Amino acid sequence: MTKTLLSFGHGYSARALSRILLPQDWRVIGTTRSEDKAPRLMAEGVEPRLWPGADMIPALKTATHILISAAPDDNGDPVLADLRDAIAARAGQYAWVGYLSTTGVYGDHNGDWVDENTHLTPATRRGIARVKAEADWASIPGLPLHIFRLAGIYGPGRGPFAKVREGTARRIIKPGQVFSRTHVADIARVLAASIARPNPGAAYNVCDDDPAPPEDVIAYAAELLGLPIPPAEDFETANMSPMARSFYAESKKVRNDRIKDELGVELLYPDYKSGLRALLAQEIGA
Template sequence: MGEKRFFIFGAGYSGKAFGRANSQSAPILGTTRSPGKFEALKQAGIEPLHFDGSLTPEIGDALRQTTHLIISVAPDEASDAVLNAAREAIRAKMPALEWIGYLSTVGVYGDHGGAWVDEGADCKPVSKRSMMRVAAEQDWLTLGREIEKPVAILRLSGIYGPGRNALVNLDDGTARRLVKPGQVFNRIHCDDIAGALWHLAQRNLGGIFNVTDDEPAPPQDVVAYAAGLMGVEPPLEIPFETAQLSPMARSFYGENKRVANKAIKAAGYSFRFPNYRVALERMWADGNWRDGEPRSPMNRS
């Protein structure tokens, strides 16, 4: 088997974490819609390419050499931009392709009233964006069957990590403790998304995997725990009913479930951050919670 070559459609927050975790120094190319983000991709070890919904000759050349394809672009309300642009190239112009990974969301399960769900649970998407995700998952699985290549669907919970976490929100003064009785969310640290992707890709494993932590928890508890680490007072609790929220934010609270992760563990993956406490403690101790760059935990300026 020759050298692995990775291509990421949509090398954003999770894609850059994947690039930083490249211990084998495999070639990784990734797309962005904004050339202004090229430098950030390079710093994460990703060769940047511009993708605006159509394949350029450069992207076509890269795909022909790609062994492992990762898609981290959400479908819009009409269609899946990557499938629209690249379906025929994937079918006919990727002779080296071994594996496809598609980053989806646990939003496909919809609301289960706080009950546990696993990969066998019914998908009952509530929002239009989650309905489009269910359709996109099926389209990628179908394409994989057509070309006889494994497709891994990674259903991700709420993504956090350096630069995106309750410590940052408290430091910025934007943290809120919304309380909706009985409401819980799962979370996933970006390094575990990267770790799960590398684990599945290195083994060419296909299937559906919930990539999520072990401990669904009320969001107000996460803020309180972060405040304790920082030695600051947590913000006052706000009843959900009276909170000013965007329609998008409010829609997240319309879904309540506890997401199990047995399939990815059965595939042999061990989580670095099995719950929010371990992750917040590590980021605070390492001082990389703000932007990934280590600093003194007491220097919050």
């Protein structure tokens, strides 16, 4: 039987997973909101579906695995809003269901460590919406749900180098501020490992081993490029949009022991320095 992944919101992380699965003779069906993106998905070997809009019942009937990357909106989780009953009716059909959440569900911990057993106390509107979405997916009886709480994502096309080169990168200094992050290739490896070792009901933090202040990442990127390190700006007086300022509302270090101990994942990029060096080498070689 052909293994078929139905990927809702087939974006950056899901595309990285499909690059692992497709060479293993998987069928991948990916939804997109934009007709303009459909040709790119087809070129990658993914069968595009324009959704919302397309009838997803045939895809749900043929899927063996489901990945949900679509973010909740003002009406809650968009997949459940449209297809909850259809998915619930086939819960036993699926070997694995993965939901991509965020470490924002843990809220602010003043720079302390959190793990998957930490109580969920989101401090932002986005984090609150994710906690609700996690609970809504978990409420479907018999669904083999796996939750992946992703730290800040970077990778090809999503690194600090462009802004550093353009002179628009900013080193915002907020004492005690620390973030965890993860390379998209490691997200894909975690998802593939979970698919190979399903454990319904599990939640996994997906991040590297080296939580770090954001200004350190910008400084290291500048060093790699041989460019001046952007000047420090005090968070309290910096001119920032409300969205940008909201990212500094939470400070925590995220533990990733479970993806190693339970899934056997060995990170390709265990810290931001190795990840940035690889990104720059890839850019130079492209």
